[in-house]
Amino acid sequence: MQKNWVFMIKPFEFYFDFGSPYTFLAHNEIRKIEKENSIKIKYMPVLLGGLLKSAGIKANVDIPIKGKYMIKDCKLWAEKYGITFKFNSYFPIITLDLMRCVLIAERKDFAQNFINKVFDAIWKDGLNLNDTLILQKLLQNLDINPKTFLVEAAAQKNKDELKKRTEDAFKKGIFGLPTFIVNNKIFWGQDRLEFVINEAKK
Amino acid sequence: MQKNWVFMIKPFEFYFDFGSPYTFLAHNEIRKIEKENSIKIKYMPVLLGGLLKSAGIKANVDIPIKGKYMIKDCKLWAEKYGITFKFNSYFPIITLDLMRCVLIAERKDFAQNFINKVFDAIWKDGLNLNDTLILQKLLQNLDINPKTFLVEAAAQKNKDELKKRTEDAFKKGIFGLPTFIVNNKIFWGQDRLEFVINEAKK
Numbered sequence: 001m002q003k004n005w006v007f008m009i010k011p012f013e014f015y016f017d018f019g020s021p022y023t024f025l026a027h028n029e030i031r032k033i034e035k036e037n038s039i040k041i042k043y044m045p046v047l048l049g050g051l052l053k054s055a056g057i058k059a060n061v062d063i064p065i066k067g068k069y070m071i072k073d074c075k076l077w078a079e080k081y082g083i084t085f086k087f088n089s090y091f092p093i094i095t096l097d098l099m100r101c102v103l104i105a106e107r108k109d110f111a112q113n114f115i116n117k118v119f120d121a122i123w124k125d126g127l128n129l130n131d132t133l134i135l136q137k138l139l140q141n142l143d144i145n146p147k148t149f150l151v152e153a154a155a156q157k158n159k160d161e162l163k164k165r166t167e168d169a170f171k172k173g174i175f176g177l178p179t180f181i182v183n184n185k186i187f188w189g190q191d192r193l194e195f196v197i198n199e200a201k202k
Numbered sequence: 203m204q205k206n207w208v209f210m211i212k213p214f215e216f217y218f219d220f221g222s223p224y225t226f227l228a229h230n231e232i233r234k235i236e237k238e239n240s241i242k243i244k245y246m247p248v249l250l251g252g253l254l255k256s257a258g259i260k261a262n263v264d265i266p267i268k269g270k271y272m273i274k275d276c277k278l279w280a281e282k283y284g285i286t287f288k289f290n291s292y293f294p295i296i297t298l299d300l301m302r303c304v305l306i307a308e309r310k311d312f313a314q315n316f317i318n319k320v321f322d323a324i325w326k327d328g329l330n331l332n333d334t335l336i337l338q339k340l341l342q343n344l345d346i347n348p349k350t351f352l353v354e355a356a357a358q359k360n361k362d363e364l365k366k367r368t369e370d371a372f373k374k375g376i377f378g379l380p381t382f383i384v385n386n387k388i389f390w391g392q393d394r395l396e397f398v399i400n401e402a403k404k
Contacts, residue, residue: 175267
């Protein structure tokens with residue numbers, strides 16, 4: 001089990017996309033850090049695919065030898081952190097709609113609950129959120145009307161906003177996820193949380 | 203300063219190429235682990251460029267936004283490990299000849315000393331080993347006759363052997379450096395040494 005994250009720290013930004021297993025691992029640690037330090041970390045929804053495209057980086061899923069390694073590596077980290085983790089057998093989950101939904105959930109003030117549930121659905125319950133029916137059921141379980149919610153998410157203005165946030169993140173120097181920003185410094189990877197905490201204590 | 207690496211552990215394989223700063227960081231920790239546990243880790247020379255090419259992965263040096271981040275990240279790790287580290291301003295150093303030299307040094311039984319000196323020349327002293335004169339001087343300081351040594355290294359048989367070792371590493375599932383193998387399990391990155399040690403204790 002990972003050591004506890006209790007420190008005197010300032011809040012920081014956490015850039016995420018549901019599709020990344022390492023980002024799920026970071027999200028779990030972030031939740032512990034929030035609870036143990038009574039702070040709120042700023043969740044920053046962006047599109048991993050957009051960042052990689054801008055940076056000219058191939059996704060792990062498109063590099064078979066690396067993708068295979070990643071599954072084992074994620075399991076080791078989950079074990080170290082002492083959390084439930086199941087590599088989603090429908091990977092990659094196309095998260096474009098889900099990330100757009102986060103912006104709607106932000107506006108309606110239930111973003112954190114929405115984020116927690118979607119992350120768990122993919123990386124704990126192993127659900128196939130590429131299947132529209134399964135996605136609709138998940139939304140219904142959150143007391144969301146799937147039809148109107150997804151229509152709002154698909155509005156051009158909302159699409160543009162997510163695109164802009166992703167572009168802004170790239171301009172800050174972000175090229176992968178999870179990424180953390182604290183004191184204007186960038187840290188990439190759940191395996192850099194130790195450095196993030198050190199910086200957040202300054 | 204990094205915690206000490208004193209455990210009851212079995213030797214493992216360490217795949218390296220001088221050109222990778224993260225591999226230099228790993229090499230330094232490996233030397234500590236060897237000393238503190240009275241074991242010899244098996245140094246496995248391979249070509250990072252060849253591995254990346256086989257895997258279809260772009261080198262960090264070809265991804266400006268990632269390359270920029272890497273420099274800061276390496277410095278944080280060097281600080282954590284408590285070691286002297288200088289990001290080589292002539293990066294990337296073309297290590298093809300140097301890695302071929304390792305095989306000759308192996309046959310002549312001075313591989314470890316050669317490896318230590320070349321790693322330090324690049325990542326502690328910041329030397330430009332792309333410059334033939336500087337390389338020759340380094341070899342002379344090691345009591346090596348640069349001319350005959352480099353001719354031996356450039357022999358077709360030696361070139362083929364390094365190529366074969368790199369291909370064999372790729373076949374084992376290695377796609378980046380540093381990589382460690384213990385109990386037939388692969389661990390990629392100096393930041394996975396903790397997992398390597400855990401496995402080596404089994």
